[in-house]
Amino acid sequence: MIEIKDLDIDLGEFRLRDVNLSIDEGEIFVILGPSGAGKTVLLETVVGFFPPKRGSIILNGNLANDLPPERRNIGFIFQDYALFPHLTVRENILFGTRYRQIDDVEEKFDKIVTTLSINNILHRYSKTLSGGEQQRVSLARALIMEPGLLLFDEPLSSLDERVREGLRDELRIILKKMKQTSLFVTHDQTEALVIADRIGVMYDGRIVQIGKPEEIFNTPVNEYVASFVGVETVLEGKVASYLDGLVVVDVNRVKIEVVADVPVGERVLLGIRPENVTLSVVRERKSSSARNNFIAKVIKLTPLGAVVKVNLDCGFPLVALITKQSVEEIGLEEKEEAVVSFKATAVHVIRQ
């Protein structure tokens, strides 16, 4: 278990105050905050590149404040991966294994490179690798050391969008499979939602809210958290049936269809972005390719410039974002009913 207590950091223009958090064995903790909030500085202090001004960093019951980085057994995945350019992929991965007693290194090496599907690039040098490959190699290099804590500094931000989404889901699966305790920083709300067991929202050098993803997204503690995490709807549910990649999730006895690969009975979180929800009025209900269609009650209309935020109740709370013109055309009004539609592919599914 990792504990960070009353941590203050002063480093140039970055000031962090009263950072308190603990991470359980095997948990993925995500710090979510805007760029320039001091997230990287926090990681660099935890790993030991800089001393904190005040407070303690406790690794499995031992105070780590005075240990140099090489004796903390904390892994670090840099934003640009920092692979050693003069070494091959294999040499990169095995770099640290001579410094720490690791049982069955060869066996472990094989297992990790297979899990990360990098078996066929082991002889290559980093400058010939794609961003996604570099990311996997740096992950392998850190994982083989069996770190007590693995830190990630926005590791997906330098990848292009398509690669990023695939890797994001895969990263969580791998970390969970290896039971790797992790601290992850990002400014991307969806990334936090998909990867985290728990999220800490950072603002102005402080952690303002810590909670499970659904708590952060559904019950933000203040205006700042609300505006930063956005209005994505997060729902908790249980898989009721599974057929050919189409999963039916039971949320408060309402069935939502999603595209995912999750066995029946498992608990999942669903994330629905408000811009992916379409609304129509009841009497004009038509057949549509969207798998999810519900009759909902309009709770509240909030104009936000060109768009209007619509809070709905479909047996579960849902937020939609539609244009002002649409609101007028379909004659949407508070306390009236409307038909809500969203596609099965528009739902983020997060396995617990």
Place this chain on the structure above:
Amino acid sequence: MKFKRVNAMYYIFSLMGGLLILFILLPILRSFLAQTPSILIKEATDKGVQEAIFNSVFLAVVSATIAALFGVPLAYILARKKFFGKSFIESIVDLPLAIPHTVAGILLLFVFGRYGMVGVLFERFFSLRFVGTKLGIIVAMLFVSLPFMVNYAREGFEMVDVRLEQVASTLGATPFEVFRRVSLPLAIRGVLTGWVLTWARAISEFGAVIILAYHPMTAPIKVYDVFTQLDLKHSSAVAVLFLVICLAGFVIFRFLAFGGIGKSGKR
């Protein structure tokens, strides 16, 4: 290239640069052409000349290596650490470049001479003298050439991404292991360039060397010696022989350092 822009400036700059290159090459070529074969052979087979050339080459290798041994650690500290008085230290490293060489020789005599403090210590404990010995030649060569070693190695280290060193430390490497397995291999070009230029500077030293040791002779002193004892013809023969050795050494070392003489040392 489809879009070709010819500008008069480039012609003028090329012409000016070309003159400079010619200024270097012309005396070298002219000296080769001025040789009388019989004198060249006489000097080439002269034992004193051979010894002087060997001394120059070998002692320059020794002093460049000593410069590397002590200069690389200093370069690493200067590249990586901030500390009070750092720019003062950097100025001191460059100081030998600004000191006239005969003056450098006189200064060294104060410390390494028979009554200088290091001279006395070495005489008492190791029975070694600097004045009139190869040791003295090494000291003189080292003093005037070490700035090249420190500065080029430092540039090499500065080009290594600090994050690579940081990630190595998170993988359990101690500072020395980080230096040995990450920083040094990645800065090796800078270090080798520094070594070659230090060697080249050391082998060409005359002023400081002649004050500490006229004998045993190095090649530049032999050239001067033959010039004053005999004539230009004989001394130019020694000069050309030495020049060939220097150029060969320079080419070989550059080749080892950069993997080709055509390429530039800098990227």
